[in-house]
Amino acid sequence: MRHTIVAGNWKMHKNAAETQQFVNDLIENMPNGKEVEVIIAPPFTNLLIATQTLEHTNIGVAAQNMHQAEGGAFTGEISADMLKSVGVNTVILGHSERRQYFKETNALLANKVDTALRHNMRVIFCVGEELNDRKNKQHLNVVYYQLKDSLFHLPKSAWNNIVLAYEPVWAIGTGETATPEQAQEMHQYIREQIAIQYDKEVAENTSILYGGSVKPENSKEIFSKPDVDGGLIGGAALKVEDFVNIINNG
Numbered sequence: 001m002r003h004t005i006v007a008g009n010w011k012m013h014k015n016a017a018e019t020q021q022f023v024n025d026l027i028e029n030m031p032n033g034k035e036v037e038v039i040i041a042p043p044f045t046n047l048l049i050a051t052q053t054l055e056h057t058n059i060g061v062a063a064q065n066m067h068q069a070e071g072g073a074f075t076g077e078i079s080a081d082m083l084k085s086v087g088v089n090t091v092i093l094g095h096s097e098r099r100q101y102f103k104e105t106n107a108l109l110a111n112k113v114d115t116a117l118r119h120n121m122r123v124i125f126c127v128g129e130e131l132n133d134r135k136n137k138q139h140l141n142v143v144y145y146q147l148k149d150s151l152f153h154l155p156k157s158a159w160n161n162i163v164l165a166y167e168p169v170w171a172i173g174t175g176e177t178a179t180p181e182q183a184q185e186m187h188q189y190i191r192e193q194i195a196i197q198y199d200k201e202v203a204e205n206t207s208i209l210y211g212g213s214v215k216p217e218n219s220k221e222i223f224s225k226p227d228v229d230g231g232l233i234g235g236a237a238l239k240v241e242d243f244v245n246i247i248n249n250g
Contacts, residue, residue: 002205004223004250005163005230007039007124008237009064009092009211019046023053025240030059036230036250039124040237041092044078051087062090062124065098068111080119091116092232094126094150096169106149113150122161124232125151126211127190131170139168140189147190152197159198164190164208165232171212172234180221180228183210187227216245223249 014022019042030038039060042050050061067077083091093112098104109125116123127146129139143166151162166186168178178186187208195203210222211232222228230250236242 002207002229003037004035005037005039005207005209006233006243006247006250007041007062007092007165007209007231008233008243009041009095010043010238011064011097011234012043013238014042014046016046016049019049020053022238022240023050023059026059026243027054027057029240029244030057031244031248034247034250036247038247039090047083047088048086055087060090061088062092063088064092064095066091066093066112066116068108068115070115080115080121084119084121089120090122090124092124092126092165094146096126096128096167096172100169106146109150110153113154117154117158117161120161122163124163124165124209126165126167126232128167128169128211134168134170139186143186143190144193147193148197156198156202159194159202159206162206164206165211166190166208167211167232178210178212180218180225183212183222183228184225187225191227214246216242216249219246220249 039062041062041064047061054061063083066083067074067079071079094109113123127143129142133139133142171178190208191203194206207229209230209232210228214231214233215236233246236246
């Protein structure tokens with residue numbers, strides 16, 4: 001069912017002690033009565049701390065990445081089973097930084113999605129264009145093929161475990177932000193493509209998050225758009241006060 005989600009992607013930030021402090025502070029400052037699903041995505045080393053501390057709360061924990069293989073000689077990688085064993089049932093896949101720095105392709109990501117779903121995990125799947133794509137008016141095509149090549153092979157039932165996150169790459173860590181109207185345009189387009197590939201019911205039940213430099217100051221306006229169902233938050237998710245303010249705007 002489509003609902004509002006605010007997820008914090010910590011990237012390569014916070015050690016174990018900092019994670020424990022953040023989680024404790026977040027529990028203490030969580031707003032009451034907000035119908036918003038809250039998720040944090042710490043680094044691999046801190047997932048167990050997070051899941052154990054948050055076990056009896058409404059705050060979820062996601063991994064930032066996952067290998068597509070069940071196991072084997074893949075030094076430094078983490079499998080779905082390993083994540084599940086420490087209580088993690090959600091994984092972020094396809095983030096623009098994974099695509100850019102680690103050369104993850106649409107085909108590879110399709111394999112990762114398949115593996116996650118086989119383990120009954122929920123996937124937060126990221127799509128988005130670079131600045132040149134938008135300047136050349138190719139941004140819709142780029143996002144369409146990211147969806148088509150990595151997700152549109154899935155059966156209709158699999159979409160119960162898919163959340164999408166649109167992240168304009170040119171607005172990540174740059175201080176630039178897509179206007180609320182630009183975010184709405186892409187979110188609406190994504191929903192339309194899902195409806196064409198599957199049906200309107202799947203499209204309307206899929207949460208689509210915005211992930212491009214969301215801050216307390218701009219989150220309320222962005223989240224107010226009809227096809228924006230919350231955010232995948234980067235830098236602002238590293239400070240409890242900022243993160244809670246964004247949750248309050250959800």
